Amino acid sequence: MYSQEGTKYQIIINFETEGIVEKSDVIGAIFGQTEGLLGEELDLRDLQRSGRVGRIDVKTASKGGNTKGEIVIHSSLDKAETALLAASIETIERVGPCASQFRVAKIEDSRIEKRKKLIDRAKEILIMSFDEGLIDTNDLIDDVRQHSRIEKMVELGEEKVPAGPNVMDSDAIIVVEGRADVINLLKYGIKNAVAVEGTNIPQTIVDLCRTKTATAFVDGDRGGDL
Incomplete structure (x- = not known):
């Protein structure tokens, strides 16, 4: 029995008949008019029985008293044998009582299409599975720098107020609302910020504000107003 997984080539043939015909008429003409043409080894019926040729798909469309259509034959033969089989179909001159013309449109290599799908899927898997593991040197350097700056945060006074390491030595300070603000400023190298952390100023x-120039950076919410 033929398996589509074993298909190497697809023979695609266009045909036209001078009259209305059915799919069964076309298939009958294919088997009937190619019988014995290529010898016993390439007899179409025997090839199907041995699983070297698969099903024959036929599409038809009738209009104005004529029928046009497409035939697809699945083949696991080699290139030369597949080409001979395709050429034999072109010898068909009639479908039933109707004069006909058959022409090979193309022979597709099914393995090439499979390779394309395989490559596309491999790309998807590569991006999906490995992208997060890629290392960007600049990102590593930035992470280390930011960590270093965060580690330099200090706590001042009995209230343990979060502050940058340069608050005590600087002539000016920046007053912010919370610890996160001090950390964010440290990320950008600003080391003279101090956090209020609440509505009551420590x-x-x-x-510090009595002895240094102080600039307040606060949010426009109720906490900032307080």
């Missing part, structure tokens, strides 16, 4: 920050 005494440590009050004392």
Whole structure:
């Protein structure tokens, strides 16, 4: 029994008949008019029985008293044998009582199409499975730098106010709302920020503001207003 998985080539043939014919008429003409043409080894019936040729697909469309259509034959023969089989179909001159013309449109290599699908799928798998593991040197450097800056955050006074490492030595300070703001500023190299962390200003920050130029960076919400 023929398996589509074993298909090497697909013979695609266009045909036209001077009259209305059915699919069964076309298939009958194929078997009947090619019988014995290529000898016993390439007899179409025997090739199908041995599984070297698969099913014969026929599509038809009738219009104006004529029929046009397409035939697809699945072959696991080699190139030369497949070409001979295709050429034999072109010798068909009649389908039933109707004069006909058969022409090979092309022979497709099924394995090439499978390879294309395989390559496309491999690309998808590659992106899906391995992309997250790619290492960008610049990203690594940035991560290390940011970590280094975050590690330099200090705590000031009895309230343990989060602050950048340069707050005590700087003539000016930046007052922000929370610890996250100090960390974000450290990421960009700003080391003189100090966080209020709440609505009550710690005494440590009050004392700093008396001796240093202070700039407040706060959100426009209720906490910032307070």
